[in-house]
Amino acid sequence: MISSYGKKEDFPIFKKKVNGKSIVYLDSTATTQKPKQVLDAIVNYYEGANANVHRSVYKLADEATEMYENSRTNVGRFIGADSNEIVFTRNTTESLNLLSFTIGESLKRGDRILITSMEHHSNILPWMRLEERGIKLDYAGLDGEGHLDIEDMKSKLKKDTKIVSVTHQSNVLGTINPIQEIGKLAKDNGSTFIIDAAQSVPHMPFRVREEYDFVAFSGHKMLGPMGIGVLYGKYHLLEEMPPFNRGGEMIKEVDFHRAVFEDPPIKFEAGTPNVEGAVGLSAAIDYLKKIGMEDVRRHEKYLTSMTLKNLDGMKNVTYYGPRDVEERGGVIAFNVRDASNLKKNLENKNVKVDRVYHSHDIATFLDDRNVYVRSGYHCAEPLMRTLNLSGTARASFYVYNGDDDVKAFISSLSEI
Amino acid sequence: MYNDEVMDRYQNPVKNGKMENFDVKTDGASTTCGDKIILYIKTDGKKIEDMKWQGEGCILSIVSTDLFCENAIGKEIKDLKEQDDLAFVESFPVKISPGRINCVMLPLRTFRRGTKEK
Ligand SMILES: Cc1ncc(COP(=O)(O)O)c(C=O)c1O
Numbered sequence: 288m289i290s291s292y293g294k295k296e297d298f299p300i301f302k303k304k305v306n307g308k309s310i311v312y313l314d315s316t317a318t319t320q321k322p323k324q325v326l327d328a329i330v331n332y333y334e335g336a337n338a339n340v341h342r343s344v345y346k347l348a349d350e351a352t353e354m355y356e357n358s359r360t361n362v363g364r365f366i367g368a369d370s371n372e373i374v375f376t377r378n379t380t381e382s383l384n385l386l387s388f389t390i391g392e393s394l395k396r397g398d399r400i401l402i403t404s405m406e407h408h409s410n411i412l413p414w415m416r417l418e419e420r421g422i423k424l425d426y427a428g429l430d431g432e433g434h435l436d437i438e439d440m441k442s443k444l445k446k447d448t449k450i451v452s453v454t455h456q457s458n459v460l461g462t463i464n465p466i467q468e469i470g471k472l473a474k475d476n477g478s479t480f481i482i483d484a485a486q487s488v489p490h491m492p493f494r495v496r497e498e499y500d501f502v503a504f505s506g507h508k509m510l511g512p513m514g515i516g517v518l519y520g521k522y523h524l525l526e527e528m529p530p531f532n533r534g535g536e537m538i539k540e541v542d543f544h545r546a547v548f549e550d551p552p553i554k555f556e557a558g559t560p561n562v563e564g565a566v567g568l569s570a571a572i573d574y575l576k577k578i579g580m581e582d583v584r585r586h587e588k589y590l591t592s593m594t595l596k597n598l599d600g601m602k603n604v605t606y607y608g609p610r611d612v613e614e615r616g617g618v619i620a621f622n623v624r625d626a627s628n629l630k631k632n633l634e635n636k637n638v639k640v641d642r643v644y645h646s647h648d649i650a651t652f653l654d655d656r657n658v659y660v661r662s663g664y665h666c667a668e669p670l671m672r673t674l675n676l677s678g679t680a681r682a683s684f685y686v687y688n689g690d691d692d693v694k695a696f697i698s699s700l701s702e703i
Numbered sequence: 704m705y706n707d708e709v710m711d712r713y714q715n716p717v718k719n720g721k722m723e724n725f726d727v728k729t730d731g732a733s734t735t736c737g738d739k740i741i742l743y744i745k746t747d748g749k750k751i752e753d754m755k756w757q758g759e760g761c762i763l764s765i766v767s768t769d770l771f772c773e774n775a776i777g778k779e780i781k782d783l784k785e786q787d788d789l790a791f792v793e794s795f796p797v798k799i800s801p802g803r804i805n806c807v808m809l810p811l812r813t814f815r816r817g818t819k820e821k
Pocket of ligand 1: 316317378379380381407409410454456457458483485486505666
């Protein structure tokens with residue numbers, strides 16, 4: 288089990304009672320709860336050091352700038368990168384859009400981009416927009432259990448494939464993709480390799496590697512505040528790229544018709560940045576480091592295998608994604624068949640035997656029991672089409688979940 | 704899952720099915736959850752003579768649609784269209800959380816968009 292950090296006591300929201308009972312939060316894939324340590328760090332920043340960064344010469348501004356830049360260094364160390372390779376953004380979505388509007392702009396008609404059928408919309412739409420300019424978007428398919436089909440990926444990796452952008456861990460199936468292997472394929476092909484790490488950096492040890500050109504993730508999915516995200520990029524690539532937004536902060540000098548841009552990463556951080564967010568994210572990283580990312584991963588595997596074992600015993604429940612917990616994260620998408628209807632239909636010899644409850648109905652049913660799961664398409668409609676599903680319910684775990692949450696989830700689910 | 708009234712209607716809807724000689728056909732969808740319905744309406748342009756539906760969706764949208772079709776019979780198009788959203792949601796047999804209001808509203812919204820009164 289988990290160390291003393293990661294307990295519910297550290298997370299003020301778990302003091303909240305709804306209808307007199309505690310909440311069972313199983314939607315950390317969407318966003319995570321925040322420990323007191325993160326909230327305190329934000330308050331301390333505002334109470335002790337708030338000023339605009341990189342601008343003024345007085346002491347308070349120095350302190351604010353130092354806190355902001357120390358946060359950057361801490362994020363860099365956490366994934367094994369230099370601090371000048373860490374660009375602060377709003378979230379994963381903005382990190383990927385930044386890439387679309389910089390390196391994406393340099394693509395030419397006939398060039399191709401390869402993604403997978405299990406991407407979140409935020410790793411689809413920034414690339415889809417380039418199709419208007421005659422750039423082709425290819426999707427690598429999945430096998431029956433929801434693994435990436437590597438052979439299909441290889442066959443779609445063409446001479447003209449300039450960008451390969453892949454999610455490290457699916458936010459629906461939980462599938463963990465072999466990004467080192469995919470990275471090698473991309474590099475052998477001369478393609479730029481991008482990782483959507485929104486669901487991996489928060490949940491497992493992650494170090495940048497030679498094959499990884501860019502990595503995107505969000506602070507709010509790893510105990511940090513909303514509104515702060517990260518784009519890691521190899522320094523020489525960041526240097527070659529044009530800026531994304533333009534304005535204050537990101538320039539060295541400005542003439543009436545000419546500007547010299549700052550060096551990366553500041554070149555990509557136009558305007559007043561989210562200093563409170565950076566400070567909060569840094570505190571979240573400190574918190575995760577105290578647990579240790581190996582233990583975070585181990586804990587989630589433990590909760591996931593316990594849950595899957597229980598779901599295996601429930602005849603009316605289907606779950607998706609790899610069966611082996613080594614190949615998946617703590618995200619479980621599932622559907623529930625209407626078993627009462629099944630009996631009734633059999634008696635009536637009705638044809639609609641296999642009616643599946645809509646995921647919103649499952650989520651509402653669980654909500655009445657204070658068990659909070661997500662339902663719908665999970666921002667991955669192409670994946671839902673691939674799986675031929677009109678949505679799923681989804682339970683997901685993080686450091687603060689324990690056996691109690693799994694038990695509450697399973698017992699509520701069995702009441703359907 | 705919900706109360707018996709809702710579940711009974713979900714499992715045995717009374718106005719589900721295609722209508723052959725309809726006067727108005729209109730469809731609606733809730734893109735966030737994949738609910739899709741078609742309303743078939745028999746009307747003289749003022750009053751509803753009959754209404755049926757086809758489609759798929761969650762329990763709340765299906766039951767709301769089935770109830771809407773049944774309750775509409777004999778009513779004026781104008782009155783149906785002008786009814787208050789909140790009152791419509793509150794008249795549903797179970798209490799609806801804010802996140803599910805769109806499910807219950809689907810038939811009324813579809814009806815409003817698809818019908819013109821004479
Ligand atoms: C795999 C994946 N990519 C990208 C995102 C988008 O993250 P954000 O909304 O923080 O930009 C998410 C969030 O759900 C995700 O799960």
